[in-house]
Amino acid sequence: MENTQLFFNFVPWIVFFPVLGLLLNLTIGKKLSENGIGAIAVLASASAFVVAVLQAYSLSIHPEGASILVAEWIHVGDLAIDWTFRVDTLSVTMMLVVSGVGTLIHIYAIGYMHEDVRFHNDEGRFKRFFVFLNLFIAMMMVLVSGDSYMMLFVGWEGVGLCSFLLIGFWYDFDTLGRPSFANSNAAKKAFITNRIGDFGFLLAAFMMFWQFKSTNFDNVFAVVANAEPWVILWITIFILVGVAGKSAQIPLYIWLPDAMAGPTPVSALIHAATMVTAGVYLVTRSAPIFMLSHDAQYIVATVGALTAIFAATIAVGQYDIKKVLAYSTISQLGFMVAAVGMGAFAAGMFHLITHAFFKALLFLSAGSVILGMERGHHHLAHHGHHGGKHDEEVFDPGDMRNMGGLRKQMPVTFWLYMVGTVALAGLFPFAGFWSKDEILADAFLEFPHVYWILTGAAFLTAFYMGRQVWMVFFGKPRHEVAAHAEESPLIMTAPLMVLAALSVFGGALNLPGVHTLTVWLEHTIDIHPGEFNMQVALISTALALFAIFLSWLLYMRKPLTTGQPDPLKRILGFAFTGMENKWFVDEAYKFVFIDRYTDLAKFFAQTVDWDFWHEWFHNSVIAAGFVGLTKFLANPIDLGIVDNISKILARSIQYSSENFRKVQNGFVRSYALSVMLGVVAIIGYLLIK
Amino acid sequence: MIPVNYYLTLSVVLFSMGALGVLIRRNSLVVFMSIELMLNAGNLAFVTFAKMHAANLAAVHNGQIFVFFVMTVAAAEVAVGLALIVLIFRKKQSIDLDQLTHLKG
Numbered sequence: 181m182e183n184t185q186l187f188f189n190f191v192p193w194i195v196f197f198p199v200l201g202l203l204l205n206l207t208i209g210k211k212l213s214e215n216g217i218g219a220i221a222v223l224a225s226a227s228a229f230v231v232a233v234l235q236a237y238s239l240s241i242h243p244e245g246a247s248i249l250v251a252e253w254i255h256v257g258d259l260a261i262d263w264t265f266r267v268d269t270l271s272v273t274m275m276l277v278v279s280g281v282g283t284l285i286h287i288y289a290i291g292y293m294h295e296d297v298r299f300h301n302d303e304g305r306f307k308r309f310f311v312f313l314n315l316f317i318a319m320m321m322v323l324v325s326g327d328s329y330m331m332l333f334v335g336w337e338g339v340g341l342c343s344f345l346l347i348g349f350w351y352d353f354d355t356l357g358r359p360s361f362a363n364s365n366a367a368k369k370a371f372i373t374n375r376i377g378d379f380g381f382l383l384a385a386f387m388m389f390w391q392f393k394s395t396n397f398d399n400v401f402a403v404v405a406n407a408e409p410w411v412i413l414w415i416t417i418f419i420l421v422g423v424a425g426k427s428a429q430i431p432l433y434i435w436l437p438d439a440m441a442g443p444t445p446v447s448a449l450i451h452a453a454t455m456v457t458a459g460v461y462l463v464t465r466s467a468p469i470f471m472l473s474h475d476a477q478y479i480v481a482t483v484g485a486l487t488a489i490f491a492a493t494i495a496v497g498q499y500d501i502k503k504v505l506a507y508s509t510i511s512q513l514g515f516m517v518a519a520v521g522m523g524a525f526a527a528g529m530f531h532l533i534t535h536a537f538f539k540a541l542l543f544l545s546a547g548s549v550i551l552g553m554e555r556g557h558h559h560l561a562h563h564g565h566h567g568g569k570h571d572e573e574v575f576d577p578g579d580m581r582n583m584g585g586l587r588k589q590m591p592v593t594f595w596l597y598m599v600g601t602v603a604l605a606g607l608f609p610f611a612g613f614w615s616k617d618e619i620l621a622d623a624f625l626e627f628p629h630v631y632w633i634l635t636g637a638a639f640l641t642a643f644y645m646g647r648q649v650w651m652v653f654f655g656k657p658r659h660e661v662a663a664h665a666e667e668s669p670l671i672m673t674a675p676l677m678v679l680a681a682l683s684v685f686g687g688a689l690n691l692p693g694v695h696t697l698t699v700w701l702e703h704t705i706d707i708h709p710g711e712f713n714m715q716v717a718l719i720s721t722a723l724a725l726f727a728i729f730l731s732w733l734l735y736m737r738k739p740l741t742t743g744q745p746d747p748l749k750r751i752l753g754f755a756f757t758g759m760e761n762k763w764f765v766d767e768a769y770k771f772v773f774i775d776r777y778t779d780l781a782k783f784f785a786q787t788v789d790w791d792f793w794h795e796w797f798h799n800s801v802i803a804a805g806f807v808g809l810t811k812f813l814a815n816p817i818d819l820g821i822v823d824n825i826s827k828i829l830a831r832s833i834q835y836s837s838e839n840f841r842k843v844q845n846g847f848v849r850s851y852a853l854s855v856m857l858g859v860v861a862i863i864g865y866l867l868i869k
Numbered sequence: 870m871i872p873v874n875y876y877l878t879l880s881v882v883l884f885s886m887g888a889l890g891v892l893i894r895r896n897s898l899v900v901f902m903s904i905e906l907m908l909n910a911g912n913l914a915f916v917t918f919a920k921m922h923a924a925n926l927a928a929v930h931n932g933q934i935f936v937f938f939v940m941t942v943a944a945a946e947v948a949v950g951l952a953l954i955v956l957i958f959r960k961k962q963s964i965d966l967d968q969l970t971h972l973k974g
Binding site for chain 2: 845846847848849852853856
């Protein structure tokens with residue numbers, strides 16, 4: 181499908197622009213100011229966005245799409261992997277989201293990174309941050325534009341690397357700016373957990389190559405219908421493992437909350453809006469495979485739904501403003517995975533887009549809140565309210581228990597946050613309402629149990645968002661710092677306003693009856709517009725309102741005071757302890773996997789390697805054997821045989837010479853006797869002979 | 870005619886007496902005489918065999934001519950030997966062979 185019409189040929193620049201940006205920053209970034217570095221990065225990302233828009237325009241005229249070959253890569257036997265850009269409605273949708281939201285976050289990051297508490301005018305770090313961000317955009321573009329599973333995997337690993345680099349960006353400080361390895365540990369946790377998912381992805385790709393002799397999307401989808409059921413089931417299960425790793429689903433979701441150790445723009449861009457949705461994109465891309473196996477759809481949808489409600493319960497019990505959003509992200513990813521799992525690909529993609537808008541908005545606003553708190557803290561420290569007190573007591577600007585009443589200090593952020601909250605809670609007519617209801621409506625028809633679980637998760641979503649808003653922005657400041665918090669500058673709030681607008685009007689992408697997005701995606705995936713289900717919409721809206729009312733009862737009617745325990749603790753008791761502590765999943769994993777693994781490693785290191793190889797084998801076999809051999813060679817062989825041979829030689833010579841000496845006595849007569857004896861002997865010999 | 874064995878036996882006896890004299894006696898003059906005895910025992914054997922092979926003229930001549938050679942050599946030997954003994958006596962005031970152990974070094 182070589183289609184070079186319109187702007188299709190231009191598509192490789194969607195990767196080249198960000199790469200160009202990062203190369204520029206790498207080479208001349210040292211000479212530039214912070215704003216210069218930021219401008220280059222933003223321009224690179226914005227250029228990618230322009231390319232994406234051009235592709236969308238081209239597609240609107242030629243919806244069949246195009247494949248643009250950039251380079252032949254690996255050709256070995258049957259294996260043929262080329263760097264080909266696949267332009268179709270699905271990939272371009274992802275490109276628009278990634279570059280669009282990405283550009284806004286780039287702009288925000290210029291302001292944010294300048295003020296980060298750990299950033300002490302370190303120009304090198306500032307540059308490095310934007311190099312990583314651009315690299316991420318480039319890798320994400322490789323991921324969404326690849327035309328084979330292997331090219332997708334290249335991007336998949338690339339974004340994983342960027343995720344690792346950016347989670348551990350402050351590798352030498354923890355989130356509070358103290359020297360610590362906590363962040364680099366979080367980065368390692370994310371990377372290692374993702375390796376498990378990547379292993380599943382690779383197995384799926386290998387299996388495709390084994391069965392279909394290709395990993396190219398078109399080739400695989402052309403023959404997959406003839407494959408045996410077990411092949412399809414295993415491929416889908418392996419893909420699900422990959423999705424669970426990258427998109428933070430049960431049981432591999434544990435890395436995402438820790439990933440909040442990264443700077444907040446990273447949390448927004450990578451760990452909420454774009455990278456973590458790669459799994460959803462992967463399932464959508466593999467739609468022809470998943471459509472063939474009802475079992476696979478059932479499993480994926482159930483995993484997604486369980487993740488959605490499980491993470492939502494944890495989000496209820498968190499106190500860190502970013503942790504709540506992190507678990508909310510896992511929960512929303514569960515919604516998307518459940519949607520694409522049950523074949524509602526349009527709904528899943530729709531939720532992916534709207535979620536990218538409002539979750540990026542929420543994260544960035546949360547970053548604005550945190551920086552506002554830090555400004556308040558700074559202000560207090562400088563005006564000597566505490567004296568030296570703040571040095572002893574480490575203040576956590578992200579802890580919601582320290583906030584309260586920020587509505588007055590940070591009005592812009594407050595309103596932006598409210599938009600995001602309402603969109604996430606799924607209230608009419610915000611973006612989240614449309615996308616979430618489409619998922620619920622599809623689930624209602626396909627898998628009723630998924631529908632009920634997701635409805636419960638939606639209820640919890642509204643509740644924890646209500647709790648967060650009441651705790652952060654309403655009531656009275658629970659800490660001196662909160663009373664002195666300051667609003668963020670325009671460079672941070674302006675991108676948020678754009679995201680807020682998108683969160684409000686994003687629902688228009690796929691309104692019931694019009695189905696713009698579904699029709700758009702129909703060119704790529706075999707889907708049909710769903711029906712709008714008024715009953716489902718009413719139930720979920722009513723539940724969301726009820727949840728917000730409940731949270732109002734608990735957190736707003738009698739606002740929390742300083743040091744007061746969470747009111748839910750009294751009501752839910754042990755259950756809330758579980759929520760607070762993430763249901764002890766990390767501890768359980770530590771006990772079941774990490775400790776056992778450590779035990780195994782210890783066993784190998786101590787028992788096998790040290791005790792057996794070093795102590796026993798080395799000492800008893802090698803050393804002792806060598807000593808024994810040398811002793812054997814020294815004592816019986818050298819001393820016994822070799823020495824004795826020479827001694828016997830010496831003695832016999834000594835003995836014979838002693839005896840022969842007597843012959844030479846100087847007496848002529850004895851000589852004469854010898855002569856005569858000799859003559860007699862010779863004559864005797866001659867006679868006898 | 871006296872058998873050849875008798876001559877040969879006499880020759881052996883003479884030779885043995887000479888050899889014993891050389892080995893046993895200490896006086897170098899006596900040793901010298903014993904050597905003469907051995908030479909003459911040899912001469913006796915030569916002429917005996919010459920007589921025994923009377924039929925072969927060449928053998929007769931060879932045997933008898935050898936005797937003359939031996940006598941000549943013995944005479945020359947005596948000349949040299951006696952001279953040596955005189956010189957040794959002058960040097961050591963003795964001709965006892967056991968005193969002459971210079972060869973031992």
